[in-house]
Amino acid sequence: MAYSDKVLDHYENPRNVGRLDDSDANVGTGMVGAPACGDVMRLQIKVDGDGVIEDAKFKTYGCGSAIASSSLLTEWVKGRSLDDATQIRNKDIANELGLPPVKIHCSVLAEDAIKAAIADVRKKQGNTEE
Amino acid sequence: MQLPIYLDYAATTPVDPRVAKAMAECLTIESNFGNPASRSHQFGWKAEEAVEDARRNVADLINCDPREIVWTSGATEADNLAIKGAAHFYHRKGKHIITSKIEHKAVLDSCRQLEREGYEVTYLDPDSNGLISPETVEKTLRPDTILVSLMHVNNEIGVVNDIEAIGEVTRRNKVIFHVDAAQSAGKLDIDLEKMQVDLMALTAHKLYGPKGIGALYVRRKPRVRIEPQIHGGGHERGMRSGTLATHQIVGMGEAYRIAREEMHEEARRTLALREKLLRGLEDIEEVYVNGDLTHRAPGNLNISFNFVEGESLMMALRELALSSGSACTSASLEPSYVLRALGRNDELAHSSLRISIGRFTTGEDIDYAIERIHYAVAKLRELSPLWDMYKDGVDLDQVQWAAH
Numbered sequence: 001m002a003y004s005d006k007v008l009d010h011y012e013n014p015r016n017v018g019r020l021d022d023s024d025a026n027v028g029t030g031m032v033g034a035p036a037c038g039d040v041m042r043l044q045i046k047v048d049g050d051g052v053i054e055d056a057k058f059k060t061y062g063c064g065s066a067i068a069s070s071s072l073l074t075e076w077v078k079g080r081s082l083d084d085a086t087q088i089r090n091k092d093i094a095n096e097l098g099l100p101p102v103k104i105h106c107s108v109l110a111e112d113a114i115k116a117a118i119a120d121v122r123k124k125q126g127n128t129e130e
Numbered sequence: 131m132q133l134p135i136y137l138d139y140a141a142t143t144p145v146d147p148r149v150a151k152a153m154a155e156c157l158t159i160e161s162n163f164g165n166p167a168s169r170s171h172q173f174g175w176k177a178e179e180a181v182e183d184a185r186r187n188v189a190d191l192i193n194c195d196p197r198e199i200v201w202t203s204g205a206t207e208a209d210n211l212a213i214k215g216a217a218h219f220y221h222r223k224g225k226h227i228i229t230s231k232i233e234h235k236a237v238l239d240s241c242r243q244l245e246r247e248g249y250e251v252t253y254l255d256p257d258s259n260g261l262i263s264p265e266t267v268e269k270t271l272r273p274d275t276i277l278v279s280l281m282h283v284n285n286e287i288g289v290v291n292d293i294e295a296i297g298e299v300t301r302r303n304k305v306i307f308h309v310d311a312a313q314s315a316g317k318l319d320i321d322l323e324k325m326q327v328d329l330m331a332l333t334a335h336k337l338y339g340p341k342g343i344g345a346l347y348v349r350r351k352p353r354v355r356i357e358p359q360i361h362g363g364g365h366e367r368g369m370r371s372g373t374l375a376t377h378q379i380v381g382m383g384e385a386y387r388i389a390r391e392e393m394h395e396e397a398r399r400t401l402a403l404r405e406k407l408l409r410g411l412e413d414i415e416e417v418y419v420n421g422d423l424t425h426r427a428p429g430n431l432n433i434s435f436n437f438v439e440g441e442s443l444m445m446a447l448r449e450l451a452l453s454s455g456s457a458c459t460s461a462s463l464e465p466s467y468v469l470r471a472l473g474r475n476d477e478l479a480h481s482s483l484r485i486s487i488g489r490f491t492t493g494e495d496i497d498y499a500i501e502r503i504h505y506a507v508a509k510l511r512e513l514s515p516l517w518d519m520y521k522d523g524v525d526l527d528q529v530q531w532a533a534h
Contacts, residue, residue, distance in 0.1 A: 003445070011445060017513055034531030035516060036476035038439055038465065042515035059515040063441040067513060112532075 003064055004098035010068035015075050018057040020044040028121025030113040039066045039106065043113035045077060045085075047121055053077050053085060058113075065103040069093050069110040082118050135495045137452045139336075139429055139488030140285055140313060145381065146338035146489070152384040153340060156180060156377035166374045167365065177376045184383020188332065188345055191315060191386045194322040200346045200366045201379055205312035207359075208331035208346035209236040209279075211370065212308040215356030216277050216329065217244050220306065224274030230254040230262050231471040232286075234310055236331075237279050258473050259422035260289040268299045277306045282320070283313035286455065286468040286484055287421030288430025290318060297326030306354060312336055312344075316389030317397060317427050322347065328354040334378070338489060339385030343378035346370075400487045401428035403496050407485065408433075410500030414507055416520070418478060420455075420469055429487040434469075434478040435507045437516040443483065446506035450499055455482035477516075477526070 003011070019042075020027045026047050033040040039062030046055040056074040060067045072093060077085045090107035093099075099107055136144075145153075156162045156177070166181045168174025182196065189196040202208045217227060229241055231253045241251045252270055256262055262280055271278075278300050283290050293309055300307035308329040311320060316337040322330070330347035334340055348354055348369065362371025389396075408431060411417060416436035432455075435443065440454035455466030465479035474482075485499070511517040519526060 011442070014513060019518065031515065032532050035480070035526060036531070038441075038476075038480040040515055040531070042518075059513055059518060061437065061514040061516045062439050064445045066439075067442060 006072075006097050007064055007068040007099070010071040010097070011064045014058075014067060014071040016055075016057050016071065016078075017059060019059065020046050020055065020057050025124050026121065028117040028119070028124065030116030030118075030120060032112040032116055033062070033066075033109050035061065038062060039109060041066065041070050041109055041113045043070060043073065043110075043117050045114075045117045045121060047082065050081075051083075052079065052081050054079075062106065062109075063103070065097065065099055066106040066109060068097050069099075069106045070113065072096060073110045073114055077114060082122065085114060086118055088114055131492075131494050131498060133449045134451050135449060135491075135498060137450055137485045137487065137491065137495070137499060139491075140288070140484065140486035141453060142335050142341065143338045143488055144490065145340055146385060146388060148388060149339055149381050149384045153377045153381040156380050162376060162380075164376070166376055167363065177374075180376055180383075181374055181379050184379045184386075187383040187387040187390070191390045192311075192320040192322050192330065192332075192347065193324075194347055195350060197367075198322075198347050198350055200348055200369045201374060202344045202346055202370055203342055204335070204344035205234075205310065205331045205333035206236040206344075207370075208333075208344050209234065209308075209310055210240050211346050211356060211359050212329040212331060213237065213240040213277065213279055214244065214359055215369070216306050216308065216354070217249055218357035219355045220276040221249075224272075224276045225249045226272050226275040227251045227277045227279065228254065228267065228270050228275060229279045230256055230281075232256050232260060232284055232468045233279065233281055234285055234312070237281070237310055241279070256471055259425075260284055260287050260420075260468070260472055261422055261425060262291055262296070264292060264295040264299045267296050268303070271299075271303050271305060275303075275305050277308060279308040279310070281310040281313070283311075283318065283427045283430075284421065284468065285313050286466060287432045287472075288313070288427040288486075289421040290314070290425045290427060292425075293327060294325045300328075301326040313427060316386065316393050317429065322349075329356070334382035334385050337385050337389055340378055340381040343375060343382045345382070396489060397428045400489075400491070403487045403491055403493065404428060404431050406493065407431055407487070407496050407500065410496070411503060414504065418474075420472065420474060420478075420482060431485045431487075432469075432482060433485070434474070434482040435503075436478060436481055437514045437520055438481050438507055438510045440480055440482055442510055443481070443506055446509060447502055450485075450502060452486075453484045455479050455484070 090111040093107040164173030164177035166178040333344040420432040469479040
C-alpha cells in the first residue's frame with residue numbers, strides 16, 4: 001500500500017510522543033482500541049486554569065496511519081479549549097492525511113481518543129457534563 | 131548490497147538465469163516454438179521432446195514415473211484438480227474429506243466448494259507448533275472418508291508435516307492422500323517410492339522457475355483416478371486439456387533439474403543463514419518464533435515481536451521485502467488464520483513477520499536485516515502504549531479494552 005507524504009512524515013517524525021502524569025487532576029487520558037484489533041491509542045491532554053489544552057502526548061500501537069492520525073491530533077489540540085477540541089472530526093483527520101477508505105477507522109479511533117481524554121479530564125475536575 | 135533486500139522467497143522466487151535461458155529457446159521462429167500436440171511435422175515433435183524431457187526432470191526430483199506428472203497452470207490449479215477431481219470421481223464411495231485449518235487457500239476454498247456440492251469436510255486443528263499428527267488423521271477417518279488433503283510444508287510458518295507416516299495411515303485405510311508440496315519440492319527430499327502419497331501439487335515459481343506453470347502428480351500404482359476439471363482436447367491423458375505451454379514447461383523442468391543437483395547444498399546454506407538470522411534477533415525482548423523450529427523448511431522464519439504492530443513494522447523496514455501476518459496487510463483485515471489456528475493470541479498474530487531466505491540471499495543481507503529489525507522494533511516500542519503497560523507490569527489480558 002502506498003502511503004501519503006503526510007502519513008510518512010508523521011510516521012517518521014511523530015510529534016508529541018510520550019506520557020503525562022495521569023495522577024495530575026489537569027491531565028485527561030483517552031485509551032481506545034484493542035490489541036486484538038491491531039490498534040490501541042493512548043492520548044493524553046493537560047489543561048491550564050482556563051480550560052485550554054496546553055500539552056498533549058500520545059503513544060499508539062497500530063499501523064502507520066494510526067500512528068499518523070494520533071500524532072496529527074496532538075498537534076491540532078494544543079492551544080485549543082476543551083469545547084473547541086470536541087469539534088474535531090475524524091473526517092478532518094482523514095482528509096488532512098489523505099487516508100484511503102480502508103484506513104478511515106484509524107481516524108475514527110483518533111476522534112474517539114480525544115473525546116475520551118476530554119471526558120476524563122472533565123470528570124476529574126468534577127464537571128461531568130458533556 | 132542492493133536495496134531493497136528480497137526476503138520473501140516463500141511468496142515467489144526470481145527465475146534462475148539458467149531457467150530463463152532454456153525458456154527463451156522455446157519462443158521465436160528460429161527456436162522451439164511448435165505445438166507439442168502437432169504430430170504431423172518436426173516442429174511438434176521437437177516441442178514434444180522438450181516437454182517430455184521436462185516431465186522427466188520433474189519426476190526425477192520426486193522419484194516417480196514421468197507418466198504420473200500432469201501439467202497444470204500452477205499449484206492452485208493442481209490442488210483444485212486433485213481435490214475436486216478425486217472427490218467427484220469417488221463420490222459413490224463416500225463424501226467425507228479431511229484437511230486442516232492451516233492449508234493454503236487453494237485447498238481450503240476447493241473444500242468449501244465441495245461443501246456447497248454436498249460433501250462434508252473436517253478441518254483439523256494443528257498442534258501449537260503447527261503440525262498434524264498421523265494419529266489425529268487416523269482418529270478422524272470415517273467409513274465414508276474418501277480423501278485427506280494436507281500440505282507438506284506450510285507457506286506461512288514453514289513447518290513440515292510427516293507425510294510418510296500420514297501416508298501409511300491413509301493407504302492402510304484405503305483413503306486417497308493429496309499433498310500440497312508447493313513449498314517443499316526442491317527444498318526437502320521427496321521420494322514417492324517411499325511416501326504413500328496419491329496426489330501431489332507442485333509449482334515452478336517457488337523454485338526459481340516461472341510463474342504460471344505447475345503439475346499434479348497422479349499415482350499409477352495403485353491407480354488413482356480423478357475427474358478432469360478443464361475439458362477440451364484431451365491433453366495430459368484426458369486429465370487436463372489445453373495446449374501445453376512449452377516454454378513454461380521447459381522452465382519448470384530446468385528449475386527442477388537444477389534443484390535436484392543443488393538442493394542439498396542449498397538447504398545447508400539457507401539453513402545456516404536462517405540460524406544466523408534467528409541468533410541475531412533472539413536477544414530482543416518478547417520475541418516468539420511461530421511454528422516448530424526442528425520440523426521446518428530451511429529458509430523460513432516466522433517471528434512475532436510482541437507489542438509492535440506488523441504493518442507499522444514493515445513500514446519501518448521498507449528496505450526489506452518481507453511479509454506480515456498483520457490484519458492490516460491483508461485484504462480481509464483479519465490477522466493470519468494460520469497463526470490463530472496455532473492458538474497464538476491476536477496480538478502476536480498482528481505482530482508477526484515472515485522472513486524467507488533463498489538462493490540469492492547473502493550473509494551480508496542477513497546482517498543488514500538484523501540491524502534494521504533491531505532499530506525498527508526499538509523505535510516502535512518507544513511509541514507503543516502496550517510496551518509501556520508491559521514495562522509497568524500491567525497484565526494486558528486483564529485490561530477491559532474498548533473493542534471497535
